[in-house]
Amino acid sequence: MxxxxxxxxxxxxxxxxxxxxxxxxxxxxxxxxxxxxxxxxxxxxxxxxxxxxxxxxxxxxxxxxxxxxxxxxxxxxxxxxxxxxxxxxxxxxxxxxxxxxxxxxxxxAYDFSLVPGLGNAIDKGVVCSNYTDPKHTWDVIKNFKGGTALFTQPTTPIKCGGAPQKIMYLAESHWAKSETRSKTNIVFATAGSVIFGVKEIAKTLMEVVDRKDINLRFGYQLKKVDGANKIAWYSYAEHEKEINHKSIKIEKDGDLTGVHYDMLHTAPPSVxxxxxxxxxxxxxxxxxxxxxxxxxxxxxxxxxxxxxxxxxxxxxxxxxxxxxxxxxxxxxxxxxxxxxxxxxxYNGYSSCPLVTDYGKMVLAEFDYDNNFTPDPKLKSLFISDSSKEHWRLWMLKKYGLPYLYWNKMLKGKDV
The missing domain is CATH 3.50.50.60 (FAD/NAD(P)-binding domain)
Structure with missing residues (x-):
């Protein structure tokens, strides 16, 4: 029964x-x-x-x-x-x-069969993901000594679409405190055609990308990963755009383009x-x-x-x-x-706290139509424009949101 x-x-x-x-x-x-x-x-x-x-x-x-x-x-x-x-x-x-x-x-759930080779490479050596083992990500970032740092994501929907770039901004800040940054090309390869779907947020992020001298490659669809040879293979349309072009080691295999990396961070393909x-x-x-x-x-x-x-x-x-x-x-x-x-x-509200530096954050809040919809409560934190970088937003991310999560959201209280 x-x-x-x-x-x-x-x-x-x-x-x-x-x-x-x-x-x-x-x-x-x-x-x-x-x-x-x-x-x-x-x-x-x-x-x-x-x-x-x-x-x-x-x-x-x-x-x-x-x-x-x-x-x-x-x-x-x-x-x-x-x-x-x-x-x-x-x-x-x-x-x-x-x-x-x-x-x-x-x-x-994660389905590594969608990007052959990634399942064998992830969370080992220089391949990391905050989605699966963030402690390993930190080990990779702090031990990195230069070369091509490739940040990427699969073409499937993923948890928090902004997360693959947040860790890139923080990694760049960490490396900038030492000799490592001058010996590093940071590449962000994404299947999208914009850095973020909400134009007010995209404007700020493009300024961050310029400030940090990050090579953006749009239209790059991750197809497979060769962990042994440290190559991520992509297909991309010919109209593909690049910002802050960097000369990095590339090779071709038929229609695929291989990007050599010295470290790789990605989100897992999700289903x-x-x-x-x-x-x-x-x-x-x-x-x-x-x-x-x-x-x-x-x-x-x-x-x-x-x-x-x-x-x-x-x-x-x-x-x-x-x-x-x-x-x-x-x-x-x-x-x-x-x-x-x-x-x-439900109007499709979602939000992505985009950390852009240690001590700085932008808060992307938006609906089904990608309208920028900032929470009026932010005014009480003296934040007049959450599409701009702010240290108070960083404090919200690091201290405020975890407190609200454990003590309010999970207890069924309105937040």
């Missing part, structure tokens, strides 16, 4: 914990369970700072048991399959679990978790098929999805989740009480 819950949540990350906490605030006696296999809950936005040697990795994690909301049952297990017609989820070891309402928020991807719940791109304004599933009315797994045309960030959760909770409440959802709507 399957165990039954009124509300079943898949995922004990930011979205799952925050949603459970808000639902239990409204009604304590609810039967809610969260399926989550991990022992530790990480505050991943701080991993950029860990990779730059300015934040303690140990402080980015807490035992999962500590962050689970009072009143929610933690099922320490993996979800393995959906049966939405019968309101049931299969698990690795707890059998089937049934529900009245389901919230799907397991985050995303939805396999059990989601193989289900009937996804869109054509393989992400959870939800309405972009209500967070309700487009086919199954009693299923909601949010966070990184959701197929939404906005950046996958914790800040996005902060605005998605109240919408999903409100709509779910009305669905339970009145069998219809309300008028609360």
């Amino acid at each position: 399957a165990t039954h819950y009124q509300i079943l949540i898949i995922g004990g990350g930011t979205a799952g914990v925050m949603t459970a906490a808000q639902l239990l605030k409204i009604k304590k006696s609810r039967k809610i369970a969260i399926i989550e296999p991990a022992d530790t809950h990480y505050y991943q936005p701080a991993w950029t700072l860990v990779g730059a040697g300015t934040y303690d990795y140990e402080k980015t994690g807490k035992p999962m048991a500590e962050v689970m909301p009072d009143g929610a049952k933690w099922i320490k297990d993996k979800a393995t399959a959906f049966d939405p017609e019968n309101n049931s989820v299969s698990t690795a070891s707890s059998g089937k679990i049934t529900y009245d309402y389901l919230i799907v928020a397991p985050g995303l 939805s978790p396999e059990f989601v991807r193989k289900s009937t719940l996804v869109n054509d791109a393989g992400w959870l098929d939800v309405d972009k304004n209500t967070m309700q599933h487009n086919k199954y009315a009693n299923i909601f999805g949010l966070g990184d797994v959701a197929g939404l045309p906005t950046a996958k960030t914790g800040a996005a989740i902060r605005k998605q959760v109240p919408v999903a909770v409100d709509n779910l409440e009305l669905l339970i009480k009145h069998d219809k959802i309300g008028s609360k709507s």
Whole structure:
């Protein structure tokens, strides 16, 4: 006999914990369970700072048991399959679990097969990623003695699209304190055609790129990595643009262009978790098929999805989740009480704190249309224009946001 819950949540990350906490605030006696296999809950936005040697990795994690909301049952297990017609989820070891309402928020997964060679090279030697092992990133940066420092990213959606360039700006600052910088070419190769999609932010970042003399290569699609020979292989369109051109060692192999590197930082290629991807719940791109304004599933009315797994045309960030959760909770409440959802709507808000130096940051806040939408609360920090570099924004990133995360967001409080 399957165990039954009124509300079943898949995922004990930011979205799952925050949603459970808000639902239990409204009604304590609810039967809610969260399926989550991990022992530790990480505050991943701080991993950029860990990779730059300015934040303690140990402080980015807490035992999962500590962050689970009072009143929610933690099922320490993996979800393995959906049966939405019968309101049931299969698990690795707890059998089937049934529900009245389901919230799907397991985050995303990494698929290294999409960039052959990267899986074997990552987190070893001079290849690093703040997404997978930020402590190794710091080791690579502090031990780097010059050459070509290549910062890049895959063509898939990734967590926090700005993260691959934040660590580059911090690495440049670190190297500038020694002889290393004068012996280094810093290259940023990206498949995009702009440094950032919000024009006010892009303007500032291009000034940062010029100040730091970083070679930008647009239109570069990462195809494979040859770890043994330290070459990253790309395809790119002929209209590809370069800013601050640097002469670096390049080679050709058919249609591919190889960039030789002496260190490489990248984000891993990202997809939805396999059990989601193989289900009937996804869109054509393989992400959870939800309405972009209500967070309700487009086919199954009693299923909601949010966070990184959701197929939404906005950046996958914790800040996005902060605005998605109240919408999903409100709509779910009305669905339970009145069998219809309300008028609360998510506008695609996301935010990317772009650290540009030790002690400087720009805060990119934007919606589905890439409109720059700064939070009015920033005025209380005496920040009149968050598209410009500011030390107070750095303080917000390093101290303010982690505090708000652990003490407010995860406890279901409005922030």
